[in-house]
Amino acid sequence: MTRADVIIVGGGIMGCSIAYHLARRGMRRVVVLERSHIASGATGRCGxxxxxxWGTKPNCLVMKESIRILEGLEQELSYPHGIGFKQKGYLFLAHSKAQLIQFQKNVQLQNSLGIPSEIVSPKDMKRIAPLLDTTGVVGGSYCSKDGHCDPFHTTRAYALAATRLGATLLQYTELQSVTKSAEGTFKLTTSAGEIEAPVLVNAAGAWSGYVASMLGVNLPVYSERHQILVTEQVERVLDPMIISLHEGLYCQQTPDGSFIMGLGDPNEPKGLDQGHSWQFLFAVSKKISRLLPDITGVRILRQWSGLYNMSPDRQAVLGAVDDVPGLYVACGFSGxxxxxxxAVSESMADIILGNTPRVAIDVYGLDRFKNGNLFYEPAVV
Ligand SMILES: Cc1cc2nc3c(=O)[nH]c(=O)nc-3n(C[C@H](O)[C@H](O)[C@H](O)COP(=O)(O)OP(=O)(O)OC[C@H]3O[C@@H](n4cnc5c(N)ncnc54)[C@H](O)[C@@H]3O)c2cc1C
Known part of the structure; x- marks a missing residue:
C-alpha cells in the first residue's frame, strides 16, 4: 500500500489548485486522483x-481576491503559455424594475467592499456593447474588471506547479472505495491499487456526493446538467460577458472570436446525465438573436454539457466534515x-494545515445546514 500525507479526489480546477497550495506550504506527499484527465469534469466544460x-458579501470577497490572484497567476505559477485571463467586463441586464433594484443593492454591497461595479442605463449599455438590443431592458450593472480565463490552461498551470513542488498527479486513476481505519487513516482502493493517508479531500465536483457516501457522509448537494455551445470565429464585436438572469442566458465572445453561450434551464435533468438536446439549441438561438440580432447567422460549431454541483442556497460547501476527522470537502459550487x-483553494489549504486563511470561508461550512445559516445567492445563472 502506498502512503501519502493527503489524497485529493478530483483533478478539476479545485483539486489541482488545492494540491498546489498544500505543496507550496511544504506538505510533502500530496496525491491527486483523477479518474480521467485533468479538467475532464465541469472545469473543462465551463464558460x-x-x-x-455577486449579491452576497462572502462571494464578493472571495471573488475580489480570486481576480487579484488571477492578475498575477501566470507569473506565480511560472506558466509561460498563459492562462488567457482577459478583463473585458461583465454586463448584467435588468428586464424589470424589481431586478434593477436588486442590482442596485448588489452594486452598493460590491462598492462598499471596494469592487468597482456600477449601475448603467440602457444608453450606457449601448456604449459598452454596441450590438446589444436593449428593447425591454431597463438598466443593468457593469464591472470592467470582470472577465474570462482559459479553463484548460489555468488547471494545467496549477497542476504543473503542484507537481514541480513534489505533488503526484495520478490521472486515469479512479477512487473505487474508501474506508477509515480505527487509527484514523483513510484506506483507498483505486483502479491502480491501494493508497492511504490521514487526510482526504473530496474535490470530486458533481460526483462529490457519491464519494462522500463511501464514508457514510450525506452531503446536501445534487448535480444537474447545464448546456453550452460555441460558434465559429468571427470578427470581434463584443467585449463584455452579457448576462440576463431574466432569460437565464449568458454570452461572451472569446479572444479568438468565437461566441460561447449557455442557458440556465430549470427543466434540465438532475443527476449525472451529460448528454445534450436540440431544444437547448433552439431556445438559446432564439434568445440570443433577440439580444444580439447582428450575430444571427453565425454558425454553431459544437454544443456540449457539463454538471453543476448544486447546494440548497447555491453557495459552495467548503471545509472540514466534523463527523469524519481528516475529511474535507470543496464542492457544491452551483455553477x-x-x-x-x-482564492478558495488557498483558504482550503490553510484550513487543512490548521492555519488561519487570508480569506475566511467558514460561512461556507457544512454546519450551516445544521444551524440554519443558509445565505442564498441571488446572482446565479
Ligand atoms: C456549462 C457550464 C458552465 C459553467 N460556467 C462557469 C463560469 O462561467 N464560471 C465559473 O466560475 N464556473 C462555471 N461553471 C462551474 C464550474 O465549471 C465548476 O464549478 C468548477 O469547474 C468545479 O470544479 P471542480 O474541480 O470542483 O470539479 P470538476 O471540474 O468537475 O472536477 C471533479 C473531478 O473529479 C473527478 N472524479 C469524480 N469522481 C472521481 C473518482 N471516484 N475518482 C477519481 N476522480 C473522480 C472527475 O473526473 C472530475 O475531473 C460552469 C459549469 C458548467 C457545467
Missing part, C-alpha cells in the same frame, strides 16, 4: 467567466466554482 459582481478556485 470560464470570472466576476466580482461558479471555476472563478472561485484561486
Amino acid at each position: 470560464a467567466g470570472v466576476r466580482m459582481q 461558479h466554482g471555476f472563478m472561485m478556485a484561486p
Whole structure:
C-alpha cells in the first residue's frame, strides 16, 4: 500500500489548485486522483467567466481576491503559455424594475467592499456593447474588471506547479472505495491499487456526493446538467460577458472570436446525465438573436454539457466534515466554482494545515445546514 500525507479526489480546477497550495506550504506527499484527465469534469466544460459582481458579501470577497490572484497567476505559477485571463467586463441586464433594484443593492454591497461595479442605463449599455438590443431592458450593472480565463490552461498551470513542488498527479486513476481505519487513516482502493493517508479531500465536483457516501457522509448537494455551445470565429464585436438572469442566458465572445453561450434551464435533468438536446439549441438561438440580432447567422460549431454541483442556497460547501476527522470537502459550487478556485483553494489549504486563511470561508461550512445559516445567492445563472 502506498502512503501519502493527503489524497485529493478530483483533478478539476479545485483539486489541482488545492494540491498546489498544500505543496507550496511544504506538505510533502500530496496525491491527486483523477479518474480521467485533468479538467475532464465541469472545469473543462465551463464558460470560464470570472466576476466580482455577486449579491452576497462572502462571494464578493472571495471573488475580489480570486481576480487579484488571477492578475498575477501566470507569473506565480511560472506558466509561460498563459492562462488567457482577459478583463473585458461583465454586463448584467435588468428586464424589470424589481431586478434593477436588486442590482442596485448588489452594486452598493460590491462598492462598499471596494469592487468597482456600477449601475448603467440602457444608453450606457449601448456604449459598452454596441450590438446589444436593449428593447425591454431597463438598466443593468457593469464591472470592467470582470472577465474570462482559459479553463484548460489555468488547471494545467496549477497542476504543473503542484507537481514541480513534489505533488503526484495520478490521472486515469479512479477512487473505487474508501474506508477509515480505527487509527484514523483513510484506506483507498483505486483502479491502480491501494493508497492511504490521514487526510482526504473530496474535490470530486458533481460526483462529490457519491464519494462522500463511501464514508457514510450525506452531503446536501445534487448535480444537474447545464448546456453550452460555441460558434465559429468571427470578427470581434463584443467585449463584455452579457448576462440576463431574466432569460437565464449568458454570452461572451472569446479572444479568438468565437461566441460561447449557455442557458440556465430549470427543466434540465438532475443527476449525472451529460448528454445534450436540440431544444437547448433552439431556445438559446432564439434568445440570443433577440439580444444580439447582428450575430444571427453565425454558425454553431459544437454544443456540449457539463454538471453543476448544486447546494440548497447555491453557495459552495467548503471545509472540514466534523463527523469524519481528516475529511474535507470543496464542492457544491452551483455553477461558479471555476472563478472561485484561486482564492478558495488557498483558504482550503490553510484550513487543512490548521492555519488561519487570508480569506475566511467558514460561512461556507457544512454546519450551516445544521444551524440554519443558509445565505442564498441571488446572482446565479
Ligand atoms: C456549462 C457550464 C458552465 C459553467 N460556467 C462557469 C463560469 O462561467 N464560471 C465559473 O466560475 N464556473 C462555471 N461553471 C462551474 C464550474 O465549471 C465548476 O464549478 C468548477 O469547474 C468545479 O470544479 P471542480 O474541480 O470542483 O470539479 P470538476 O471540474 O468537475 O472536477 C471533479 C473531478 O473529479 C473527478 N472524479 C469524480 N469522481 C472521481 C473518482 N471516484 N475518482 C477519481 N476522480 C473522480 C472527475 O473526473 C472530475 O475531473 C460552469 C459549469 C458548467 C457545467
